[in-house]
Amino acid sequence: MDSQFDAIVVGSGITGGWSAKELTQRGLKVLMIERGPPIEHQVDYKNEMKAPWEMPFHGFGDANLYKREYFIQSQKTMFFNEYNQDHWANDLANPYQQAQGTRFDWFRGYQLGGKSLIWGRQCYRWSDIDFGANKADGNGVDWPIRYADLAPWYDHVENFIGVSGSEEGLEVLPDGRFLPPMELRAAEKRVKQAIESHYPDRRMIIGRSSNITRQVGDRSPCQYRLLCSRGCSFGAYFSTQSSTLPAARATGLLTVLTDTVVEAVEHDPVTGLATGVRTVGTKDKKRQRFTARLVVMNAGTINTNAILLRSQSERFPNGLANSSGVLGRYLMDHASSTAAVGLVHGVDDRSYFGNRPNNIIIPRFRNIGGDTQAFHRGYMFQGAASRRGWKRGGDQAGLGAELKQELKGPGEWTMFLGAFAECMPKADNRITLHKSAIDTQGLAQVEIAFTFGANEQAALRDAESEARKMLEGAGCTVLMSSSQPDPGGSSIHEMGGARMGHDPAQSVVNRFNQAHDVPNLLITDGACMSSSACQNPSLTYMALTARACDAAVSRMKEHKA
Amino acid sequence: MSSAIPRRDLLRFSALGGVLLAGGGVAYRLVGRRDPVSPAFIARLCDMVLPATDTPGAVGAGVPAFLPIAFQHGLFGGNADTLGLLRDALDQWSAGGDFSHAGPAEQLQILSTLDRETFSRPRAQRSQTSAAADGAGAGAMDGFVLWRVVKDAIVSSYYTSQIGGERELGFQLIAGPDYRADVAVGEVRYLSNYWVENVF
Numbered sequence: 238m239d240s241q242f243d244a245i246v247v248g249s250g251i252t253g254g255w256s257a258k259e260l261t262q263r264g265l266k267v268l269m270i271e272r273g274p275p276i277e278h279q280v281d282y283k284n285e286m287k288a289p290w291e292m293p294f295h296g297f298g299d300a301n302l303y304k305r306e307y308f309i310q311s312q313k314t315m316f317f318n319e320y321n322q323d324h325w326a327n328d329l330a331n332p333y334q335q336a337q338g339t340r341f342d343w344f345r346g347y348q349l350g351g352k353s354l355i356w357g358r359q360c361y362r363w364s365d366i367d368f369g370a371n372k373a374d375g376n377g378v379d380w381p382i383r384y385a386d387l388a389p390w391y392d393h394v395e396n397f398i399g400v401s402g403s404e405e406g407l408e409v410l411p412d413g414r415f416l417p418p419m420e421l422r423a424a425e426k427r428v429k430q431a432i433e434s435h436y437p438d439r440r441m442i443i444g445r446s447s448n449i450t451r452q453v454g455d456r457s458p459c460q461y462r463l464l465c466s467r468g469c470s471f472g473a474y475f476s477t478q479s480s481t482l483p484a485a486r487a488t489g490l491l492t493v494l495t496d497t498v499v500e501a502v503e504h505d506p507v508t509g510l511a512t513g514v515r516t517v518g519t520k521d522k523k524r525q526r527f528t529a530r531l532v533v534m535n536a537g538t539i540n541t542n543a544i545l546l547r548s549q550s551e552r553f554p555n556g557l558a559n560s561s562g563v564l565g566r567y568l569m570d571h572a573s574s575t576a577a578v579g580l581v582h583g584v585d586d587r588s589y590f591g592n593r594p595n596n597i598i599i600p601r602f603r604n605i606g607g608d609t610q611a612f613h614r615g616y617m618f619q620g621a622a623s624r625r626g627w628k629r630g631g632d633q634a635g636l637g638a639e640l641k642q643e644l645k646g647p648g649e650w651t652m653f654l655g656a657f658a659e660c661m662p663k664a665d666n667r668i669t670l671h672k673s674a675i676d677t678q679g680l681a682q683v684e685i686a687f688t689f690g691a692n693e694q695a696a697l698r699d700a701e702s703e704a705r706k707m708l709e710g711a712g713c714t715v716l717m718s719s720s721q722p723d724p725g726g727s728s729i730h731e732m733g734g735a736r737m738g739h740d741p742a743q744s745v746v747n748r749f750n751q752a753h754d755v756p757n758l759l760i761t762d763g764a765c766m767s768s769s770a771c772q773n774p775s776l777t778y779m780a781l782t783a784r785a786c787d788a789a790v791s792r793m794k795e796h797k798a
Numbered sequence: 799m800s801s802a803i804p805r806r807d808l809l810r811f812s813a814l815g816g817v818l819l820a821g822g823g824v825a826y827r828l829v830g831r832r833d834p835v836s837p838a839f840i841a842r843l844c845d846m847v848l849p850a851t852d853t854p855g856a857v858g859a860g861v862p863a864f865l866p867i868a869f870q871h872g873l874f875g876g877n878a879d880t881l882g883l884l885r886d887a888l889d890q891w892s893a894g895g896d897f898s899h900a901g902p903a904e905q906l907q908i909l910s911t912l913d914r915e916t917f918s919r920p921r922a923q924r925s926q927t928s929a930a931a932d933g934a935g936a937g938a939m940d941g942f943v944l945w946r947v948v949k950d951a952i953v954s955s956y957y958t959s960q961i962g963g964e965r966e967l968g969f970q971l972i973a974g975p976d977y978r979a980d981v982a983v984g985e986v987r988y989l990s991n992y993w994v995e996n997v998f
């Protein structure tokens with residue numbers, strides 16, 4: 238039977254956009270299916286240019302509504318707000334379960350573009366230290382790829398999306414194809430200087446960000462507004478809308494279907510191949526089937542796992558491509574904490590103008606080079622220095638004209654260092670389908686079991702202590718510090734469940750992201766990750782996706798599966 | 799403590815907003831009158847916090863009208879009872895038992911004392927990375943937290959109004975070529991639209 242499409246891409250977020258672009262540009266007729274509503278570049282960014290006084294709740298949002306309907310999403314206070322609330326999933330309408338005694342805050346963007354609209358835009362390559370980590374300490378399965386396999390695809394992705402950053406020559410964080418870096422603020426320069434003079438093995442650098450500092454194609458450079466998550470009409474950061482979707486549409490080979498949930502992937506036991514997907518409409522509840530020669534799973538880590546677990550058949554009673562039994566297991570998310578915040582002194586005569594949509598980082602320095610710790614692997618810091626703004630007026634004594642006068646200018650400089658610690662792959666951290674609870678589409682709800690272990694706790698304790706020392710060494714007054722991990726999921730770097738490996742008995746996909754069991758099924762989003770490193774992962778997802786699509790099209794052209 | 803309010807009354811104030819943890823939520827133990835808070839009372843509070851100077855103050859910026867709506871919707875950690883509870887507390891310290899009818903000097907003295915006392919007490923630490931990390935107790939209220947809530951609400955509402963945000967301070971949505979990462983304080987106007995600053 239002829240297929241309707243050459244390929245079906247499930248999801249339109251960061252990875253789905255990349256699959257659609259790479260596959261259509263190689264001549265494939267592609268159907269991209271997205272559960273959320275359409276959001277078109279520029280025209281649908283309805284709050285982009287709004288001032289606080291043009292919003293019903295001055296930009297703070299209706300807190301009672303958030304308690305009722307966005308009780309998970311609104312925990313992300315630095316990101317979630319009244320301007321962008323429609324770019325996050327409604328928790329009430331999209332329930333999931335958390336296994337007893339465990340906690341996982343699941344942050345989601347259910348719309349065309351997925352989380353690419355609201356992400357933090359930090360882009361880091363992984364190094365051989367990361368790809369070799371499982372093998373080195375025996376936790377998890379060995380990655381069947383190394384940095385050299387991915388390096389050309391990192392180049393490919395960076396050249397297309399545009400990443401600003403500085404070249405540092407660090408083994409732990411390979412340099413990329415960078416646009417000019419953004420500049421540090423005065424207090425950051427001071428702390429950097431102190432850290433680098435006290436610790437020769439440490440660096441504090443500007444973040445590597447997909448906010449572009451030069452024109453890229455028809456996308457304008459960043460305007461320093463920090464309105465990114467509202468949608469950026471300048472196209473100044475990477476999102477599906479600004480970058481991959483226009484490229485895919487330009488081929489004339491892309492069909493986009495929104496408001497449609499993929500329920501399951503269909504499989505022909507005779508050929509051993511995936512034949513397409515079954516869907517249900519979110520508005521009309523219409524059930525449909527679509528067929529294709531290739532199916533690419535890009536629904537985001539947890540939904541990709543859920544779809545595969547739901548795709549049960551006689552051949553795969555526990556979920557498609559799950560002959561190993563590991564599907565859904567080894568879920569990871571970086572353990573994050575507010576490691577330390579301090580006052581920075583001696584730069585009160587300096588300030589800044591405009592909003593920099595970027596932060597600083599201190600790349601990993603633990604368990605590399607000559608450093609050896611009692612815990613495995615490492616952590617990185619991300620943070621920023623800023624001057625306290627008018628908000629301090631509600632947090633200090635003072636009334637009347639004097640208070641008003643005091644708030645006319647900036648307050649003290651503070652420096653924040655947040656830690657992201659590598660999360661070890663653990664079999665019990667797991668995605669399953671709940672036995673009885675169903676969602677709005679009538680599909681089994683996802684259940685997530687997740688806890689951090691002793692290794693993550695030890696890494697965060699070290700991070701707190703080192704953050705304090707570094708700030709104190711820079712003459713800062715430390716105001717608070719913590720090693721308490723935020724709830725699982727808070728880093729929004731969820732990955733794993735369909736891990737990559739050499740051995741079909743222990744992993745779900747091979748080195749080209751093909752399911753071991755079903756060769757025309759690609760899993761290229763975070764689900765395919767076998768370890769978590771401590772860098773933000775999305776650049777790696779993009780590179781893996783582009784590489785997997787290229788290999789799949791080559792195979793199709795050779796008439797192989 | 800130099801104050802119009804005796805220490806025992808301050809302690810009573812602390813107990814007034816005592817926490818009732820029921821069903822996982824935080825509710826105020828309501829004492830005193832329940833009649834609606836008058837617009838004049840809210841306006842007076844706003845005026846004492848951010849008065850008109852060479853620019854309009856909180857009253858001119860429309861904060862008194864916004865505040866009850868904001869609290870009804872749970873903004874700033876308040877709720878529909880927040881203003882009433884504060885009014886009741888302030889009434890108890892007023893010589894005539896009615897803060898709204900006290901003279902301006904007495905009103906200011908009472909509020910100044912409360913303000914000083916409130917901000918001499920440390921508040922709970924906050925996580926920069928996840929509100930959930932602050933735990934359930936983070937929203938707990940005592941009487942001094944009540945004033946924190948109302949004062950924060952007045953300040954936040956003012957600087958996000960057009961008058962506070964654009965006339966009192968500067969507002970520039972698109973920095974573009976004006977963007978400066980590191981510049982002398984005096985060289986640039988201070989903006990109200992710095993969306994992200996460190997909290998702790």
Ligand SMILES: Cc1cc2nc3c(=O)[nH]c(=O)nc-3n(C[C@H](O)[C@H](O)[C@H](O)COP(=O)(O)OP(=O)(O)OC[C@H]3O[C@@H](n4cnc5c(N)ncnc54)[C@H](O)[C@@H]3O)c2cc1C
Binds near residue numbers: 273
């Ligand atoms: C606030 C925030 C900050 C972040 N910061 C960074 C950062 O700085 N750097 C970084 O590397 N990462 C960051 N991330 C993480 C990043 O957003 C994700 O890693 C990335 O979006 C994952 O891409 P994806 O394509 O797998 O999933 P998504 O972008 O989530 O896209 C998945 C899409 O699939 C759709 N979908 C789901 N289920 C179905 C279904 N059954 N049928 C059809 N469609 C479906 C969803 O609606 C969605 O559109 C951040 C995330 C957030 C929210």
